[in-house]
Amino acid sequence: MNITQKPALLVVRxxxxxFSDGSMVLQADNTQYKVFHSILSLRSPIFxxxxxxxxxxxxxRVEGCPLVRLPDAERDVTPFLKAIYTPLSFPSYPNDVDVQTLLGCFALSHKYEVEDLRRRALAHIAQGIDLQPPEFTPKGCKWSEEADWMHIVRFARVARTTGDLWVLPWVFLCLSRGLDRELRVDELLQGVGEQGEVLPLSELPTLLGGRDLLKNADLEAAMAAFSTAPGRIDGCTGYVCLEMRLTLLKKLSESVREEELSSWVTVRAALTILREDQALGDELCAxxxxxxxxxxxxxLTKMWQDVPGFFGLPDWPELDAMREQAVGPNIYC
Known part of the structure; x- marks a missing residue:
């Protein structure tokens, strides 16, 4: 019987x-690194x-040096080791970092207990996902702008592993929005992107259940924008304000008709309509x-307060306390 064997991967440096005078060789996947035993031992108690x-x-042995095979992926090991041996490759906040470097250092600094790199990674994450109510959009930075669905799924996995639950509201909000537009559930389970990132099966009920709660709250808050106030508001100076409110409700419905309801779409559309009307002053009285x-x-503020609970997470004060404890007082470390 013929058995076809997969060809061995070509080992690359x-x-x-x-380093020509390195004292040991590490290997992750098919990539090798010749580094210094003493520096690794100094930085990491695990090593x-x-x-x-x-x-x-x-x-x-490789070139007379002992070879140690790591169980970690090259995509994480390379930026992690670079951060140890060439620190400028992973500068502290507010310098920019790329998303793959951040993920590699986030994952492995926890695993190998390199505390300064862990705090640096968490500082970058905290600033990049600092959601700002009432708009609920994160601050822009290089890594968060680079992050695609594959990276966001990876953040979900790493944050659960490291226990950094305060990262997960951002993850779940992003994925909830993605499932309404670009992502499919089967992709999450079979692998997203070129690296085939898989969302753990245990996370799927949390994501789907939370997304449904979020969409319902979104729709309820948006539809209430023009209909829950009294028919006649005290101090109203207009003659047709109630009629205009019904017209604006129709306008809101039309503004989201062409796309599926998704996180914040309808409720923010209602705010946009009201703010534009306030600026123009051409429909409702002031x-x-x-x-x-x-x-x-x-x-919207109430909806924001409810977000963590939609996804089975602690409330915002507890999540904020977790973040502050994890990052520490100096975000520029």
């Missing part, structure tokens, strides 16, 4: 991490313990517009 194990005579706008912003 990472030229940026191949220190792992490398203190006596070496047998039959240990694999008093009615202010009352409706204030009420809608209050609904």
């Amino acid at each position: 990472c030229e940026d991490l191949w 220190r313990d792992m490398l203190s194990i006596p070496q047998g005579a039959d240990l694999e 008093r009615c517009c202010k009352v409706l706008l204030d009420a809608q912003e209050a609904r």
Whole structure:
């Protein structure tokens, strides 16, 4: 019987991490790194313990140096080791970092207990996903602008592993929006992007259930924008404000008719209509517009407070406390 074997992967050197006087060789996937044992031991107690194990005579060697195979992916190991041996490759906030470098350092600084790199990674993450109510849009930075669905799924997996639950509202909000537009559930389970990132099956009920709760709250808050106030608002100076409110409700419905309801789409559309009307002053009187706008912003704030609970997470004060403890007082470290 003929058995077809997969060809062995060609081993390559990472030229940026191949030091001629290095004392050991690490390998991740098919990539090798010739580095210094002493520096790894100094930075990581996990490496220190792992490398203190006596070496047998039959240990694999490369250029006379012991070879240690790591179970981690090259995509994480390369930026992580670069951050250790060439620190400028992973600068502190507010310098820009790319998303793959951030993910690699986020994952492995926790696993190998390199505390300064972990805090640096968390500072970058905290600033990049700092959601700002009432618009609920994160601050722009290089890594968050680069992040695609594959990276966001990866953040979900790493944040669960590291226990950084405060990262997950951003993850779930992004994925909820994606499922309404670009993502499919089967993609999440079979692999997203060129690296085939898979959302853990245990996360799927949380994501789908939370997304449905979010969409329902979104629709309810938006539809209430023009209809829940009294028919006649105290101080109203217009003659047709109630009729105009019904017209604006129809306008809101039409503004979202061509796309599926998704996170914040309808509720923010209602705010946009009210703000534009307030600026133009051509439909509702100033008093009615202010009352409706204030009420809608209050609904949005309430909706924001409910977001963590939609996804089975602690409330915002607890998540904020987790973030502050994880990042520490100095975000520029």
